[in-house]
Amino acid sequence: MRKLIMLLVAGILVTGCSSRQSYPIPAYVVGDETLTCPELNAEMAQIEADIQARTPDANKGLGGVLLAVDGVIRFFIDPENPDKIELEAFQQRLERLRLIALKKGCIGQ
Numbered sequence: 001m002r003k004l005i006m007l008l009v010a011g012i013l014v015t016g017c018s019s020r021q022s023y024p025i026p027a028y029v030v031g032d033e034t035l036t037c038p039e040l041n042a043e044m045a046q047i048e049a050d051i052q053a054r055t056p057d058a059n060k061g062l063g064g065v066l067l068a069v070d071g072v073i074r075f076f077i078d079p080e081n082p083d084k085i086e087l088e089a090f091q092q093r094l095e096r097l098r099l100i101a102l103k104k105g106c107i108g109q
Contacts (some may be wrong), residue, residue: 022082024089027096037106040097047094054087 033041101107 020082022085024086025093026042027089032097032100035100037101037104040101040104040106044094044097044101047090047097051087051090051094054090056082 098107
């Protein structure tokens with residue numbers, strides 16, 4: 001039991017020291033409205049891949065459990081979670097591009 005407590009305390013200390021700056025992408029980029037349907041589809045596919053890469057997979061066994069515990073610890077220590085901020089920025093960008101694609105009739109091409 002003592003080892004478990006020491007391990008948790010060490011994890012909290014290490015996690016607290018490892019926070020980083022977030023670099024969210026803008027939801028709108030000048031020139032978005034001029035993109036062609038293939039360009040919009042390619043941009044949306046890239047952003048979807050980025051979102052998938054940043055979303056922790058719950059089915060990774062022990063690694064997934066450790067990521068979940070680490071995520072909970074980071075949430076309480078770092079309320080401005082840079083991973084969450086960046087993920088939300090990617091989702092906003094994707095939504096913006098989907099709206100543009102919908103207006104141009106690109107969805108489903």
